[in-house]
Amino acid sequence: QVQLVESGGASVQAGGSLRLSCAASGSTDNRANLAWFRQAPGKEREGVAKIDADGDMRYADSVKGRFTISKDYDKNVLYLQMNSLKPEDSAIYYCAANLWRWRTLLREGDFEYWGQGTQVTVSS
Numbered sequence: 645q646v647q648l649v650e651s652g653g654a655s656v657q658a659g660g661s662l663r664l665s666c667a668a669s670g671s672t673d674n675r676a677n678l679a680w681f682r683q684a685p686g687k688e689r690e691g692v693a694k695i696d697a698d699g700d701m702r703y704a705d706s707v708k709g710r711f712t713i714s715k716d717y718d719k720n721v722l723y724l725q726m727n728s729l730k731p732e733d734s735a736i737y738y739c740a741a742n743l744w745r746w747r748t749l750l751r752e753g754d755f756e757y758w759g760q761g762t763q764v765t766v767s768s
Contacts (some may be wrong), residue, residue, distance in 0.1 A: 646670040646757040648739045653762030660729050660766070666722040666739030666759060677742040678722045679755060680713060682735035682764075688736070691750035693724060702750050714739075729766045736761040 652664040663697060668676065679694035693703045693713035702754040722739055740755035750755040 646676065646743065648741060648757055648759035650739045650759045650762040653737060653764045655765040655767065656729055658730055658766055658768050661725070661727045662729065662764060664737055664739075664762060664764070666724075666727065668720045668722060668739075668741060671743065674717050674720065675743065677745055677748045677755075678713075678715060678738045679742075679748065679750060680722075680724045681738045681740055681752065681755075682733075683738070683761075684706065684732075684735040687735075691752070691754055692737070694748055694750045695722070696748055700747065702736040704750070714755050726764070729764075731766045731768045734764060734766045736763050 647665045647669045675697045677696040680692040683689040695701045710728045714723045738761045739759040741757040742755045
């Protein structure tokens with residue numbers, strides 16, 4: 645079992661920055677594939693960024709160059725640094741984990757463990 649707890653969500657103005665954190669505990673042993681997803685009101689959940697256990701990363705086109713995913717392997721914490729935020733980035737952000745795939749493709753179905761989410765609101 646894996647437990648994921650997100651934090652760091654807040655309300656910011658457009659152009660601002662936030663860093664989200666996701667503390668992972670349980671049977672990960674630093675071999676989990678991890679990702680950030682988001683869901684805005686009335687929209688489907690979408691992948692934002694992922695980092696596999698071997699370090700392979702992928703970003704959604706809408707956040708490339710603005711968001712950075714990283715992981716502190718000692719603390720077992722996943723981060724999402726979000727810069728140049730836009731109102732369209734407003735959503736609930738979820739951390740997700742997968743333990744058994746060799747490679748994930750930033751798809752919701754690739755991940756079996758989910759956090760409770762943290763709200764990010766960007767005002768214009």
